[in-house]
Amino acid sequence: MKKKIIAFFSLLLVIIVNGQTVRYIYDTAVNPDSINLVSLKHERTFLDVKGDKSLFISENKLIKDSLFAAFRAEDKEDHKKRDKDFKSLNIKKDLEHAFFENYITKDIPGQKVYYYDKVAGREIFYQEDRPLKWEITDIKENQNGYPAQKAVTNFGGRVWTAWFTKDINVSDGPYKFSGLPGLIVKLEDENGDYKFDLVKKIKIQNAFEKPNDPNAKQSTRVAFNGDKAALMLEAGKNRRLPDGSAKGGVNFGSGGHGGMRGGGMGKMGGEREMHQGMGNDVGNFPMRDTAPGNSSLRNNESQNPIELK
Numbered sequence: 001m002k003k004k005i006i007a008f009f010s011l012l013l014v015i016i017v018n019g020q021t022v023r024y025i026y027d028t029a030v031n032p033d034s035i036n037l038v039s040l041k042h043e044r045t046f047l048d049v050k051g052d053k054s055l056f057i058s059e060n061k062l063i064k065d066s067l068f069a070a071f072r073a074e075d076k077e078d079h080k081k082r083d084k085d086f087k088s089l090n091i092k093k094d095l096e097h098a099f100f101e102n103y104i105t106k107d108i109p110g111q112k113v114y115y116y117d118k119v120a121g122r123e124i125f126y127q128e129d130r131p132l133k134w135e136i137t138d139i140k141e142n143q144n145g146y147p148a149q150k151a152v153t154n155f156g157g158r159v160w161t162a163w164f165t166k167d168i169n170v171s172d173g174p175y176k177f178s179g180l181p182g183l184i185v186k187l188e189d190e191n192g193d194y195k196f197d198l199v200k201k202i203k204i205q206n207a208f209e210k211p212n213d214p215n216a217k218q219s220t221r222v223a224f225n226g227d228k229a230a231l232m233l234e235a236g237k238n239r240r241l242p243d244g245s246a247k248g249g250v251n252f253g254s255g256g257h258g259g260m261r262g263g264g265m266g267k268m269g270g271e272r273e274m275h276q277g278m279g280n281d282v283g284n285f286p287m288r289d290t291a292p293g294n295s296s297l298r299n300n301e302s303q304n305p306i307e308l309k
Helices: 002-019 059-074 079-089 224-238 270-278 295-303
Strands: 021-030 041-050 053-058 103-107 112-119 122-127 135-143 146-155 158-165 183-189 194-204
Touching: 041 059, 041 194, 053 059, 112 224, 122 224, 135 158, 146 183
Parallel strands: none
Antiparallel strands: 021 041, 021 194, 041 053, 053 103, 103 112, 112 122, 135 146, 146 158, 158 183, 183 194
């Protein structure tokens, strides 16, 4: 009987641990313009690790998508109703954009990385086909409160320096970076255009999960932009009226593969869901609506994408 009780509680502990998400919060600094000297823009990004899977997402995108999901589920009324909800949540419609408007998921043990985007309301994704080749050095320093070791890799046309700690036994890191014998606590490219600094670690019971799209289109990294363009063209044809004129509407596509974009909308009913998904450590980070019609922002984004090639 005693053995059965021990076995029961051991199983219960496994269930609790596997059901819990550990969120690693990074202060992320981005130089949006590689030509002009501008100040770095800061945003928090999250690496949510649950079991042997992880999700990388920006805080601004998480807020937007949590609110948008609740808005769609609970109310599909006109724009006046939506405007009222914005005021009730005290969220501005002119919100600062999210630098990373994509989901990145990883199978940690298998070192498989998946990149998700959305075009005209339809999800499209690919599996990353460029394995990271790390050069682990003997240099060791304290970085962001952890004893860390230096490693260097070349990825996406940039040379990256990572500092990882064996104190956190998770072979993962921000964006597409993983594969080191410990968690990446600091990451920076050679020009200082992109910087990720681990600032906090929290545990969340009800973490945000990437929405599942049963109609998602699988692509490849090489064909990704072409497939996105085809989806946009298809969506445009579907929006044509019998007389050949175009229907109204907005395409919610991204600013480009490996780039940055953003947007936002809110609903009072989504506040509860939003805070469950983000835990109690969410700051008031603004966002800005950047639908494809906002050409000025798209031009800025394309100037300095995180992946140059």
